[in-house]
Amino acid sequence: MRLWKSKTSRQNLITLAMVTVAFAVLFFLNEGKVLSRSFSGQLVPICVYIVMALSLNLTVGILGELSLGHAGFMSVGAFTGVVAVAYLQQYITSPVPLMLVAMLIGGIMAGIAGFLIGIPVLRLRGDYLAIVTLAFGEIIRNILECLYVELDGGALRFSMFGSADVGGNFIISGPQGASVPSKLSTFGLGIGLVLFALIVIMNIVHSKEGRAVKAIRDNAIAAESVGLNLTSYKMKAFVTSAILAGMAGVLFAMNYSTVEAKKFNFNTSISVLVMVVLGGMGNLRGSIIAAALLTVLPELLRGFDDYRMLIYAIVLILVMLLNANARVKQIKLACSQKLRSLFSRKEASK
Amino acid sequence: MIQKNRTKLVPLPTDILIPERDIGKQPVLDIRNLGIDFGGLTAVDSFTLAIGPTEIAGLIGPNGAGKTTIFNLLTNVYQPTRGSILLRGIDTKGMTTAQVNRLGIARTFQNIRLFGGMSVIDNVKVGLHNSIKCSFASSLLHTPGYYKAEKKARERCLELLDFMGMADMAQLRADSLPYGAQRRLEIVRALATKPAILLLDEPAAGMNPSETAELMEQIVRIRDTFQIAVMLIEHDMNLVMGVCEGIAVVNYGKIIAKGTPEQICNDPVVIEAYLGKKGAAAHAAEG
Ligand SMILES: Nc1ncnc2c1ncn2[C@@H]1O[C@H](COP(=O)(O)OP(=O)(O)OP(=O)(O)O)[C@@H](O)[C@H]1O
Ligand SMILES: [Mg+2]
Numbered sequence: 001m002r003l004w005k006s007k008t009s010r011q012n013l014i015t016l017a018m019v020t021v022a023f024a025v026l027f028f029l030n031e032g033k034v035l036s037r038s039f040s041g042q043l044v045p046i047c048v049y050i051v052m053a054l055s056l057n058l059t060v061g062i063l064g065e066l067s068l069g070h071a072g073f074m075s076v077g078a079f080t081g082v083v084a085v086a087y088l089q090q091y092i093t094s095p096v097p098l099m100l101v102a103m104l105i106g107g108i109m110a111g112i113a114g115f116l117i118g119i120p121v122l123r124l125r126g127d128y129l130a131i132v133t134l135a136f137g138e139i140i141r142n143i144l145e146c147l148y149v150e151l152d153g154g155a156l157r158f159s160m161f162g163s164a165d166v167g168g169n170f171i172i173s174g175p176q177g178a179s180v181p182s183k184l185s186t187f188g189l190g191i192g193l194v195l196f197a198l199i200v201i202m203n204i205v206h207s208k209e210g211r212a213v214k215a216i217r218d219n220a221i222a223a224e225s226v227g228l229n230l231t232s233y234k235m236k237a238f239v240t241s242a243i244l245a246g247m248a249g250v251l252f253a254m255n256y257s258t259v260e261a262k263k264f265n266f267n268t269s270i271s272v273l274v275m276v277v278l279g280g281m282g283n284l285r286g287s288i289i290a291a292a293l294l295t296v297l298p299e300l301l302r303g304f305d306d307y308r309m310l311i312y313a314i315v316l317i318l319v320m321l322l323n324a325n326a327r328v329k330q331i332k333l334a335c336s337q338k339l340r341s342l343f344s345r346k347e348a349s350k
Numbered sequence: 351m352i353q354k355n356r357t358k359l360v361p362l363p364t365d366i367l368i369p370e371r372d373i374g375k376q377p378v379l380d381i382r383n384l385g386i387d388f389g390g391l392t393a394v395d396s397f398t399l400a401i402g403p404t405e406i407a408g409l410i411g412p413n414g415a416g417k418t419t420i421f422n423l424l425t426n427v428y429q430p431t432r433g434s435i436l437l438r439g440i441d442t443k444g445m446t447t448a449q450v451n452r453l454g455i456a457r458t459f460q461n462i463r464l465f466g467g468m469s470v471i472d473n474v475k476v477g478l479h480n481s482i483k484c485s486f487a488s489s490l491l492h493t494p495g496y497y498k499a500e501k502k503a504r505e506r507c508l509e510l511l512d513f514m515g516m517a518d519m520a521q522l523r524a525d526s527l528p529y530g531a532q533r534r535l536e537i538v539r540a541l542a543t544k545p546a547i548l549l550l551d552e553p554a555a556g557m558n559p560s561e562t563a564e565l566m567e568q569i570v571r572i573r574d575t576f577q578i579a580v581m582l583i584e585h586d587m588n589l590v591m592g593v594c595e596g597i598a599v600v601n602y603g604k605i606i607a608k609g610t611p612e613q614i615c616n617d618p619v620v621i622e623a624y625l626g627k628k629g630a631a632a633h634a635a636e637g
Binding site: 207223228229230 | 425427446447448449451452456457463464465466467468472473475477479480482484486489490491492496499500503540542543
């Protein structure tokens with residue numbers, strides 16, 4: 001009950017409860033085979049994109065740095081995860097522990113990638129991170145498109161541009177992508193990962209590290225003047241964000257029979273960014289809803305597929321314009337105040 | 351090669367004044383011949399000043415005299431072109447702003463710099479950051495240690511806010527506060543870092559007379575309660591003359607006068623700097 005008293009932890013519990021209930025309903029509908037085939041096929045991707053949006057929100061909304069290569073971290077996780085599963089399935093036979101280990105490894109590799117990018121870039125002020133992550137996303141995709149990994153009698157063999165001796169058992173074969181050993185992702189695991197990401201981010205946000213990160217976002221000069229080491233807190237947030245994206249990548253990859261590097265392109269990064277912007281910067285609940293909607297909608301509106309990125313671009317511009325508009329801000333403030341007074345009256349009348 | 355002039359303590363030059371009660375104690379700040387050039391512009395030059403550990407010092411001068419630049423030099427926002435700063439006897443050369451803060455300088459800003467999107471109490475908690483004992487792991491897991499550290503931090507923040515008469519505003523968003531309260535919140539946040547000296551850049555700007563009077567009391571109370579030094583930049587002469595024990599006047603980046611409020615009031619050089627030659631003549635004729 002101590003948790004209930006403070007306003008922030010109450011908000012957190014509400015978010016967690018909402019997510020849990022929504023997922024529980026979907027889970028049982030899915031188990032009971034009530035959901036349509038195409039929709040139940042969307043359940044794991046929904047979880048994946050929710051985690052992607054939540055983790056990107058940590059960088060963009062809470063830390064206030066623009067990242068345009070979030071799909072890059074996802075791909076690092078995805079490919080590492082596939083290799084990890086292919087290699088480890090001889091040792092770990094039950095699927096859930098195997099997936100958990102794979103997600104851990106995928107997350108760590110993505111985290112290392114984030115750390116390496118962060119070292120030079122996070123020292124700087126300005127939008128350098130956007131440029132570097134954009135480049136990172138493209139570079140990592142190009143590298144993965146020429147990476148060959150082979151499982152040869154229980155040992156892994158890595159090579160670039162393919163090797164001459166065909167015959168081994170290729171896990172990753174360049175542009176053809178990775179062939180997933182077995183489809184291990186389940187909706188249950190997806191729910192687990194979403195809750196994990198949500199709890200990690202909420203806990204960070206409400207700790208001294210989270211306050212430091214938000215302080216840096218709001219005013220870097222003042223944050224420094226009260227003794228905060230900017231680089232270290234930016235790094236913590238950015239690496240956490242990369243780790244979560246890597247884990248989402250593993251879940252994503254293990255949901256299909258093959259994954260190609262080109263799936264993790266600039267468009268994917270932008271789609272995730274649109275989810276964050278649409279859901280509201282720093283707003284975790286919003287990210288979840290936007291991610292779920294934007295994952296399901298394109299499937300429903302198949303006919304518009306060609307125009308999807310165009311629509312996203314327009315939506316992004318509109319949201320930015322509206323958010324910057326003082327008039328819209330006033331209206332939003334008035335609405336939220338009305339809602340709040342409505343609720344407090346309800347509480348009072350109880 | 352650049353020669354580093356590392357800490358070598360020499361007796362205070364005679365023209366450095368500190369309050370009588372601080373004699374024999376090490377000055378909290380000992381600034382020697384500080385200077386900085388921005389391109390061709392010499393914004394601060396041969397700035398020498400010492401501040402006693404419990405002194406309230408004033409820094410005044412016309413607009414553009416270089417006062418804020420001096421604060422930026424003291425907090426290592428800018429690296430000085432010349433001179434040195436000893437903070438509690440330690441040369442701060444090459445330190446980052448954050449390191450200087452941990453060593454003992456906290457400041458407020460002329461153009462308010464709060465963490466606008468955060469609540470009032472969270473702003474203060476950020477100031478308290480380095481004294482909250484809680485590891486990253488424990489934050490991630492929200493262990494009992496985390497709740498204990500957070501509770502302690504919350505209590506300390508409320509105490510500090512109460513000290514400046516702001517406890518009832520704790521949950522408001524920082525950028526929703528009226529101007530005067532924002533300035534006071536900056537002071538609370540700075541105090542939370544447990545400084546040895548507090549630098550206030552125009553703390554009364556935008557305050558009404560009653561708020562200013564309250565602020566004057568609070569500044570003295572801060573010094574008395576925490577036993578720290580305060581150095582303030584202010585254009586409101588009532589405030590400066592009311593609370594400061596020692597005053598330094600700068601013009602064109604140079605100190606033109608130092609002394610007690612009485613000495614400064616009657617110094618013809620100061621009057622000339624503020625009123626110009628003609629104005630000073632008129633002032634003299636009047637007096
Ligand atoms: N970063 C900078 N680059 C170039 N010139 C600067 C910089 N900072 C300050 N200056 C110049 O240094 C001079 C002193 O500025 P400063 O802000 O210190 O004045 P001030 O005494 O605080 O004035 P005010 O009372 O208006 O606040 C001004 O001429 C200003 O233009
Ligand atoms: Mg100034």
